[in-house]
Each structure stands twice: as structure tokens, then as C-alpha cells.
Amino acid sequence: MVLEAVRPTGPKGGRRAGGALLAAALLLTIAPFGASAQTLTDALSAAYMNNPTLNAARAQLRAVDEGVPQALSNYRPQINGTVSAGAVGTNSRLVTSKTRPQSKAGNGTYPVSIGINLVQPIFRGFQTQNSVKSAESSVLAEREVLRDSEQGIMFDAVTAFVDVIQNLALVRLQEANLKFLSEQVKASQDRFQVGEGTQTDVAQAQASEAQAEADLASARADVQTARAQFRAITGLEAKKLILQPVGDKVRPKALDAALTLAQKEHPAVLASVHNVDVAIFNVKSLEGQTLPQIDLQAGLNRDYTYGGQSVGQPRYTDTASVQLNMTVPIYQGGLVSSQVRQAKEDLGGARVQVDLNRDNVRSQTVSAWYQLDAAEAAINSARTAVVANQLAVNGVVEEQRVGQATTLDVLQQQSLLIDAQTTLVQAERNKVVALYALIQAVGRLNAEALKLPVPIYKPRQHYEAVRDEWYGLRTPDGR
Numbered sequence: 001m002v003l004e005a006v007r008p009t010g011p012k013g014g015r016r017a018g019g020a021l022l023a024a025a026l027l028l029t030i031a032p033f034g035a036s037a038q039t040l041t042d043a044l045s046a047a048y049m050n051n052p053t054l055n056a057a058r059a060q061l062r063a064v065d066e067g068v069p070q071a072l073s074n075y076r077p078q079i080n081g082t083v084s085a086g087a088v089g090t091n092s093r094l095v096t097s098k099t100r101p102q103s104k105a106g107n108g109t110y111p112v113s114i115g116i117n118l119v120q121p122i123f124r125g126f127q128t129q130n131s132v133k134s135a136e137s138s139v140l141a142e143r144e145v146l147r148d149s150e151q152g153i154m155f156d157a158v159t160a161f162v163d164v165i166q167n168l169a170l171v172r173l174q175e176a177n178l179k180f181l182s183e184q185v186k187a188s189q190d191r192f193q194v195g196e197g198t199q200t201d202v203a204q205a206q207a208s209e210a211q212a213e214a215d216l217a218s219a220r221a222d223v224q225t226a227r228a229q230f231r232a233i234t235g236l237e238a239k240k241l242i243l244q245p246v247g248d249k250v251r252p253k254a255l256d257a258a259l260t261l262a263q264k265e266h267p268a269v270l271a272s273v274h275n276v277d278v279a280i281f282n283v284k285s286l287e288g289q290t291l292p293q294i295d296l297q298a299g300l301n302r303d304y305t306y307g308g309q310s311v312g313q314p315r316y317t318d319t320a321s322v323q324l325n326m327t328v329p330i331y332q333g334g335l336v337s338s339q340v341r342q343a344k345e346d347l348g349g350a351r352v353q354v355d356l357n358r359d360n361v362r363s364q365t366v367s368a369w370y371q372l373d374a375a376e377a378a379i380n381s382a383r384t385a386v387v388a389n390q391l392a393v394n395g396v397v398e399e400q401r402v403g404q405a406t407t408l409d410v411l412q413q414q415s416l417l418i419d420a421q422t423t424l425v426q427a428e429r430n431k432v433v434a435l436y437a438l439i440q441a442v443g444r445l446n447a448e449a450l451k452l453p454v455p456i457y458k459p460r461q462h463y464e465a466v467r468d469e470w471y472g473l474r475t476p477d478g479r
Contacts, residue, residue, distance in 0.1 A: 037239070037240045037241075037242045038236065038238070038239050038240060038241050038242065039241075039242050039243070039244055040158065040161055040241075040242075040243050040244060040246050041244065041246055041450075041452060041453070042236070043157050043158075043160075043161045043230070043234050043236065043241075044154055044157050044158070044246070044447070044450065044452055045447075045452045045453060045454045046157075046234040046235055046236050047153050047154065047156075047157040047233055047234045047235075048150070048153070048154070048447045048452060048454050049454055050234065050235035051153045051157075051233060051234070051235070053149065053153060054149055054150060054153045057145070057146050057149040057150075058146060058457060058459070060142065060145075060146075061139075061142045061143060061145075061146050061459050061462075062459075062462050062475075064138055064139055064142040065139055065459075065462055065463045065466055065467075066466060067135035067138055067139070068132065068135045068136055068139060068463070068466075068467050069466055069467055069468070069469055070135070071128065071131040071132040071134070071135040072128075072132055072467075072468070074121055074124060074127070074128040074131065075121070075128055076470065077118050077119060077120040077121075078118070078119045078120075079116065079117070079118050080116070080117050081114075081115070081116050081117075082113070082114070082115045082116070082117065082301075083112075083113070083114050083115075084111075084112070084113045085110070085111070085112045085113075086110070086111055087108065087109070087110050088108065088109045088110070088111060089107070089108045089109075090107045090108070090109075091107075092107075107307075108307050109305055109306065109307040110305070110306040110307050111303060111304065111305050111306075112303070112304040112305075112306070113301060113302070113303045113304070114301070114302050114304075115299060115300060115301030115302070115319075116299065116300050116301075117297070117298070117299040118296075118297065118298045118299070119295055119296070119297050120295060120296040120297075120298075121293075121294075121295045122294040122295055122296055122324075123291075123292065123293065123294040124288060124293055125287075125288030125289060125290070125291030125292065125293060126284065126285075126288045126291070127285045127288035127289065130281045130282075130284040130285040130288065131281070131285050133277070133281040134277075134278050134281035134282050134285060137274050137275075137277035137278040137281060138274075138278050139463060140274040140277075141271045141272075141274035141275050141278060142271075143459055144267040144268070144270040144271035144274065145267070145271050146267075146459065147267035147443075147446060148267040148268055148271065150445075150446050150447070151267065151440045151443070151445040151446060152440075153233065154436075154440070154445045154446065154447075154450075155436055155437065155440050155445060156233050157233050157234055158247075158432065158433065158436045159433055159436075160226065160229045160230040160232075160233050160234070161230065161241060161243065162243065162429045162432045162433060163226040163229065163230070163429070164223070164226045164227055164230050164238045164241055165241050165243065165429070166226075166425055166426065166428075166429040167219060167222045167223040167225075167226045168223055168241075169425045170219045170222070170422060170425060171216065171219045171220055171223055173219075173418065173421050173422060173425065174212065174215050174216040174219045174418075175216060177212050177215075177216075177414070177418050178209065178212040178213060178216055180414060181205065181208050181209040181212050181411070181414070182209055184205045184208070184209070184407065184410060184411065184414075185202070185205040185206055185209050187205075188201045188202045188204075188205045188407050189202055196403075197407065201406065201407035201408075204407055204408050204411060205407055205411065208411045208414075208415070226238075243432065246450055247435050247436055247439050247445075247450070248435075249451075250439055250444045250449050250450065251435060251438065251439065252438065252442055255365075255366070255369050258365050258369060258438065258441070258442050259362060259365055259366070261442040261443065261444070262361045262362065262364075262365045262441055262442040262443060263358060263361065263362070264443075265442065265443035265444065266357075266361045266441070266442065266443035267443055268357045268360070268361060269354070269357050269358055269361055269443075271357075272350065272353045272354040272356075272357045273354055275350045275353065276347070276350045276351055276354060278350070279343065279346050279347035279349075279350040280347060282343050282346070282347075283340065283343040283344055283347055286336065286339050286340045286343050287340055289329065289332070289336045289339075290329055290332075290336055290340075291329070292326055292327065292328045292329070293326070293327045293329075294324065294325065294326045294327075295324075295325055296322070296323075296324055296325075297321075297322070297323050297324075297325060298320075298321065298322045298323075299319075299320070299321045300318075300319070300320050300321075301318070301319045301320075302316055302317070302318050302319075303316060303317045303319070304316045361441060364437075364440075364441040365438065365441040365442060367437075367441075368434055368437040368438035368440075368441045369438055371430070371434040371437065371438075372431065372434035372435055372437075372438055374434075375427055375430040375431035375434045376431055378423070378427040378430070378431075379424065379427045379428060379431060382420060382423045382424035382427050383424060385420040385423070385424075386417070386420045386421055386424055388420075389413065389416050389417040389420045390417055392413050392416070392417070393410070393413050393414055393417050396409050396410050396413045397410055461476075462476055
């Protein structure tokens with residue numbers, strides 16, 4: 001997709017290739033890739049691999065994965081070893097009579113106890129089953145949150161990419177405009193010196209030139225801002241950027257198809273559906289606290305006693321125990337009842353959130369679809385305006401040469417041409433942004449759908465690595 005290049009006429013008539021304005025503003029050019037060229041695929045791939053926000057979202061998902069083995073731990077026994085040591089001193093007195101002194105006896109012992117205890121939950125009011133299901137649903141929801149984060153980063157990368165291209169094109173337009181106006185200043189001064197113009201003509205041309213210098217400085221500042229944003233998102237320094245039609249292959253062909261796809265695949269909708277499951281199982285888990293709790297306890301202890309009657313030969317006693325305990329909740333101060341009611345309200349809110357997200361996704365899809373249509377229409381209109389204004393500039397310059405138009409007429413027509421060219425550049429940019437906004441709205445703006453040449457992050461690998469871990473402090477990647 002290349003903007004048309006039309007050469008304006010120079011200030012004294014005659015076509016000058018050096019005065020080409022729109023040719024300097026080629027935007028979104030599809031060209032053979034050079035060694036130093038950066039394509040949109042390169043930018044998206046770099047963002048997918050390096051973006052810190054996306055990497056933080058992946059780390060968050062890995063943390064949520066750990067909720068499943070934590071819930072599963074309630075199926076397993078808790079085993080604790082105990083060691084205790086102390087000193088016990090006794091002092092006794094025996095009074096034999098009122099007139100005879102008391103006899104005294106002192107004794108000290110040093111008890112030491114070593115033991116191991118086991119607690120095996122047997123029945124927890126179905127809390128464990130529901131906690132596991134809630135944790136698994138949380139993992140599924142967080143995976144969709146990660147997909148949504150990926151879509152956001154991909155869209156930001158696209159926007160940053162085309163913003164750099166747009167602002168570079170605008171700089172070239174302003175540079176060409178400044179060159180044209182500088183020639184107008186020189187031409188008006190030449191005409192004034194030979195008596196064919198006025199000082200007003202010179203002042204008008206100089207004022208336009210000064211404004212063009214300010215516009216150029218602003219455009220260059222916008223380029224640096226866009227480059228900084230591009231680097232923040234992708235980690236790359238913007239060089240020669242080339243936009244190839246990456247998104248065309250996943251663009252929906254019809255609005256109805258786009259709406260159906262959005263409701264089916266958008267991660268925000270799917271995440272909210274999984275959050276409903278989380279809320280349902282949370283209610284059931286809390287209700288389980290009102291049911292009896294049964295656990296098996298077993299212990300083995302050896303108690304040593306040093307000192308006392310067995311100086312030099314410690315005594316010890318071994319104790320083994322096994323018992324089945326049942327706790328029946330009778331009244332819990334209203335705490336659990338309140339927690340259950342609260343969880344049910346959270347469940348109602350989660351269900352409302354599903355409807356809200358469906359409506360938002362539908363709205364975003366419709367908006368993106370018609371924004372894309374509007375951008376395409378704006379491009380056609382802007383191209384027509386550019387051609388017409390370019391012809392008008394050529395004509396008014398010719399009229400100025402023969403005295404039928406003033407310098408102000410030329411300056412005004414040149415301003416209209418620059419406005420039309422700027423509108424065309426912006427419309428081209430808006431079309432690309434609207435296209436990827438539509439792809440994002442239907443849930444397809446991800447590395448897999450775009451077929452980016454990167455290793456796809458697979459969250460299930462970490463989940464399966466930690467789900468059934470009984471012990472171990474290291475993460476699967478060795479930390």
C-alpha cells in the first residue's frame with residue numbers, strides 16, 4: 001500500500017522533481033526486505049519475547065498454577081517431628097516435730113521427648129474437592145487473562161510501529177513543505193527587488209516559512225516520542241520499518257462472523273466464564289465448613305528422664321497412639337454464615353460480569369469494524385483531495401507567474417495541500433490500527449494466530465510440572 005506521489009510545481013513555474021512533497025511521505029510501503037529493515041513481524045516477535053508486562057503476566061499465571069497443588073495438599077497427611085527438652089527441680093520438706101528441725105530433700109530431673117505425629121484428613125465437608133476445582137478454574141481464568149495481556153501488548157506494538165512510520169512521513173512532509181516555502185520566500189524577495197512584488201508578499205511568505213519551521217520541529221519531537229514508545233514495548237531501536245500485511249490473513253470477512261468469533265474466543269469473555277466457576281466452587285467450599293470434619297491422628301513418642309532416682313541411667317518410655325477425631329460445628333459466631341452469603345454475592349457479580357464482558361466485546365467489535373470502514377473511506381477521500389490540491393497548487397503557481405494570483409493565494413493553497421497530505425498519512429495509519437483493533441476484538445491478536453516465528457509460550461507445561469508435586473522448593477526452571 002503506497003501513497004501516490006505527485007510533484008508540485010516550483011515557485012516560478014516548471015515542474016521540479018526536488019519539490020515533490022507527497023513522494024517524501026510514502027507510508028506503509030511494502031518493499032523487498034533489506035538487511036537492516038525491521039518488519040512488523042519482527043516488532044511483534046520482539047514484543048512477544050521481551051515485553052516486561054507480558055513476562056510479568058506469565059509469572060503471575062505460574063504463581064496461580066501453584067494454587068492447585070496447595071488445594072491438593074489437603075488430601076495428603078501432615079507429618080511433624082517434635083523434640084523437647086527441659087529441667088524440673090523439686091524441693092520437699094518433712095517436719096518431724098515442733099521441737100526438732102525439719103528434714104530436707106531435693107531432686108532434679110531433665111526430661112527429653114522425641115516424637116513424630118501424623119494427621120490425615122479423611123472428611124472435610126467436601127472442602128478439598130471444591131477447593132481443587134476452584135483452583136483449577138482460577139488457572140483457566142488466568143490463562144485467559146494472559147491471552148488478553150498478550151493481545152494488548154501486540155496491539156500496542158502495532159500502534160507504536162505505525163506511529164513511528166506515520167511521524168517519519170510527517171517529518172518528510174514538513175521538510176518538503178519548508179523547502180517549498182523557503183523557495184517562495186526567495187522568489188517573493190526577488191520579485192520585490194525588481195518591483196514586481198510588495199513587502200507584504202515577502203512578509204507573508206516569511207511568516208509561512210516560520211510556521212513551517214515550528215511544525216517541522218514538532219514533527220521531529222513526535223518521531224523521538226514514537227521511537228521511545230516503540231523501544232519500551234518491543235525492546236528494539238526503530239530503524240527502517242516496513243509494514244507487511246500480517247493481519248490480513250486473520251481479518252474477519254463479515255461483521256456477523258466477527259461478532260460470533262468474538263463471543264466465542266475473546267479472552268475477556270472466557271476469563272469471566274471461568275471466574276463464575278471459581279465463585280461457584282468457593283461457595284461450596286465455604287458451605288463445607290458447616291459439615292463435620294473427620295481426621296486420623298497417629299503419633300509415636302519416646303520420653304527420656306535424666307536425673308532423679310536414675311542418676312547415670314536414664315529412663316525412657318515409648319508411647320504410640322492412633323485416634324480418629326470428628327469435629328461437629330455447632331455455632332461459629334456467624335462468621336461462616338456471613339462468608340457463605342458474601343461468596344454468593346460474589347457469584348452473582350461474576351455472572352453479571354460475563355454479560356458485561358460480552359456486551360463490551362460486542363461493542364468493541366462493531367466499533368473496530370466501522371472504524372476500519374471509515375479509515376478506508378477516509379483514505380479514498382484524502383487521495384482525491386491530495387490530487388486535487390496538488391493540481392490547484394500547480395495552477396495557482398502558474399497564475400502567480402503571470403500575475404493573476406498573489407503570493408497569499410499560493411501560500412493558502414500550499415497549506416491546503418499539506419493538510420490533505422497529512423490527512424492521508426493519518427488515515428493510512430488509522431486503517432492499520434483499526435484492522436488490528438478488530439483482530440484484537442475477536443480474540444485473534446496473538447502469536448499463534450499471526451504465525452509469528454517465535455517459540456510459543458505454553459502455560460500448560462508449567463502447570464503439569466507443579467500440579468502433583470508433593471515436595472521440593474525449586475521451581476521447574478531451577479530457581
